[in-house]
Amino acid sequence: MTFFMDAGESFKIALGAIVANKSRGALTALGIIIGIVAVITTMTAANGLKNTFRETFASVGADVVYVSKRPWVQMGRGFQFRNRKDISLAASDKLQERLLGRGVVNPSISGNQSLKYRSKVLDGITITGTTDKQIIVSDMVPESGRFLTPFDVAYKKTVTVIGSGIAESLFEQTNPIGKEIKVGRYKFTVIGVMEEQGGSFFGGPDFDRQIYIPITTFGKTIGFNGGRANVNIAIKAPSAEAMSTFEYEVIGEMRKIRGLKPTEDDDFSINKLDTLLDSYNSMMGVVVLVGLVITGISLFVGGVGVMNIMFVSVTERTKEIGIRKAIGAKRRSILLQFLFESSTICLFAGIIGLIIAQILTEIINKLLMPASISPFIIVVALVVSVMVGVLSGFVPAYRGAKLNPIDALRYE
Amino acid sequence: MSSDDLATVPLADGVILSIENVTRTYVMGDEEVHALKGVSITINKGEYVAIMGPSGSGKSTLMNMIGCLDVPSTGEYILENQAVSAMSEDQLAEIRNEKIGFVFQTFNLVPRVTVYQNIELPLIYKGVAKRHRRKIVEKAIEAVGLGERAKHKSNELSGGQRQRVAIARALVCEPAIILADEPTGNLDSSTGKEIMALMDGLHKKGHTIILVTHEDDIAEHANRTIRLRDGLLESSG
Numbered sequence A: 001m002t003f004f005m006d007a008g009e010s011f012k013i014a015l016g017a018i019v020a021n022k023s024r025g026a027l028t029a030l031g032i033i034i035g036i037v038a039v040i041t042t043m044t045a046a047n048g049l050k051n052t053f054r055e056t057f058a059s060v061g062a063d064v065v066y067v068s069k070r071p072w073v074q075m076g077r078g079f080q081f082r083n084r085k086d087i088s089l090a091a092s093d094k095l096q097e098r099l100l101g102r103g104v105v106n107p108s109i110s111g112n113q114s115l116k117y118r119s120k121v122l123d124g125i126t127i128t129g130t131t132d133k134q135i136i137v138s139d140m141v142p143e144s145g146r147f148l149t150p151f152d153v154a155y156k157k158t159v160t161v162i163g164s165g166i167a168e169s170l171f172e173q174t175n176p177i178g179k180e181i182k183v184g185r186y187k188f189t190v191i192g193v194m195e196e197q198g199g200s201f202f203g204g205p206d207f208d209r210q211i212y213i214p215i216t217t218f219g220k221t222i223g224f225n226g227g228r229a230n231v232n233i234a235i236k237a238p239s240a241e242a243m244s245t246f247e248y249e250v251i252g253e254m255r256k257i258r259g260l261k262p263t264e265d266d267d268f269s270i271n272k273l274d275t276l277l278d279s280y281n282s283m284m285g286v287v288v289l290v291g292l293v294i295t296g297i298s299l300f301v302g303g304v305g306v307m308n309i310m311f312v313s314v315t316e317r318t319k320e321i322g323i324r325k326a327i328g329a330k331r332r333s334i335l336l337q338f339l340f341e342s343s344t345i346c347l348f349a350g351i352i353g354l355i356i357a358q359i360l361t362e363i364i365n366k367l368l369m370p371a372s373i374s375p376f377i378i379v380v381a382l383v384v385s386v387m388v389g390v391l392s393g394f395v396p397a398y399r400g401a402k403l404n405p406i407d408a409l410r411y412e
Numbered sequence B: 001m002s003s004d005d006l007a008t009v010p011l012a013d014g015v016i017l018s019i020e021n022v023t024r025t026y027v028m029g030d031e032e033v034h035a036l037k038g039v040s041i042t043i044n045k046g047e048y049v050a051i052m053g054p055s056g057s058g059k060s061t062l063m064n065m066i067g068c069l070d071v072p073s074t075g076e077y078i079l080e081n082q083a084v085s086a087m088s089e090d091q092l093a094e095i096r097n098e099k100i101g102f103v104f105q106t107f108n109l110v111p112r113v114t115v116y117q118n119i120e121l122p123l124i125y126k127g128v129a130k131r132h133r134r135k136i137v138e139k140a141i142e143a144v145g146l147g148e149r150a151k152h153k154s155n156e157l158s159g160g161q162r163q164r165v166a167i168a169r170a171l172v173c174e175p176a177i178i179l180a181d182e183p184t185g186n187l188d189s190s191t192g193k194e195i196m197a198l199m200d201g202l203h204k205k206g207h208t209i210i211l212v213t214h215e216d217d218i219a220e221h222a223n224r225t226i227r228l229r230d231g232l233l234e235s236s237g
């Protein structure tokens, strides 16, 4: 009971004291403000990165394993991977046979080539040679027209399905379906346009800016790197739950196809969303760590500033403490009064920090990636502010609380 | 920590406080100042006592002791059957809050807050609920004739008005004793008279009042005069 009445009273007094010392309070609060801005921006950026990442790799699918020559995330310089045998289209076909009825197998291969439609040229576009199974393993559908069919693949048709970004750049308002474009030196007929996939993760693939052609035409029109096909094989598991056992089946079948002895290591790599997530998580760890260090340093500096201002405040009000004690204030009341004052300073700083962080977030939103401050982050920021206030106010407040009443009253 | 579980020392009927052979020594570095050198006083309920003596004779030290702002170095102080000498700091705070009303020479109002808030403060420390506080504070403001000033800050008031606020603040917890240390010392003589009239009125209503002064015409308001000299009792009326 008494505590809450003290609290209300202390809060009023704290507000009064801060208003009376605006400039000093504002200066001291700077450290806290920076700290809060840092903590919010870090958390918001981390969140934004996570969302962008999710969007970009949504098509990877949690129930798909990829068999490739190299791992997606490579530690060191990877000489051991370079010397591996390429993964041939034939290997993919064999895998499909062996996994028949258990998983959907789709080989694909990518390269870069320029596109041309009438006078418009786009350079360095990712060309993916693939099969009709692509839309099953990557969960994408054409927005208009159709995707590649088994017939297109079997008969090496020079047809292509283009990403939504390519459609926009190359055709603008015109309907691309049925039009002929040049991929390098070869003419391809556009048979479909993929639906928009959205945001690309820094440096990650932009699925909207690529085109798909039958894998069987890839070698002739784009050309294999080093003259030999090295495909990535995507295999969709029957379900996400079955992934781990399915992964071992795939490894087993691949080892047979590659003719490995039981003592030999795998000469291919298994890739999946988890692998990407792991590397993403360790990257995120670095971002968060740096953010936390900046936050910690600023909050520490701010806290020391608040402690300093509170020592001044307690000293300036020594006489007031004496008066309050004379009329019955206990040590706890005085302690609370000053703790509320320091927490209020920090809470104000925290709110200012929140406002600045909101502005920063909008800038990030416009320039970098979708980002927004979540209610949870707001709560964290405010709780952290108040905690800094309580911690940094404690020693000065305690010093005020244990003043001897007559000495305090005699203070001028 | 309630004042109920303190050692009770029964005083004779009608006695509000008893000081027995009290000393107070201030230690400042190597130097010792003997502000009180063995003082014994008994004061009855409803008395109006003036403490007089030259500057430095220990008047304020004695007042602080009676007001429980300070405890004796040696000796006994019993206030309303309770042994003050043995109390903890928070117990002393509770006693000051509930049994003592201070009026200081320099008014000692809390800066920045209004007249109303100053007078309300002892009630907040006592833990009186807000709805009860309002009535008590308004009554006290009326009693000292400051009705229209409730929302003013203390720096907007004259000296006399400030002292009235201090008196109102001293009254709200219905103290056993009102202690006034040179209450007119910072006031002109006509304002001083008004304040003394207020004190006289409180005495008539039955309050026990102890006031420190070095002016004879102020001391004349009291029924009894205690004289201090050099930390010792010269006469106790």
Ligand SMILES: Nc1ncnc2c1ncn2[C@@H]1O[C@H](COP(=O)(O)OP(=O)(O)O)[C@@H](O)[C@H]1O
Pocket: A406, A407, A410, B026, B027, B028, B033, B034, B035, B053, B054, B055, B056, B057, B058, B059, B060, B061, B062
């Ligand atoms: N807090 C203190 N510390 C040290 N000396 C003090 C303190 N308070 C009073 N004294 C000394 O004690 C003596 C009595 O002081 P005081 O009680 O204030 O006298 P009076 O009020 O009669 O003028 C003086 O010599 C004074 O300097």
Ligand SMILES: [Mg+2]
Pocket: B059, B060, B061
């Ligand atoms: Mg004095």
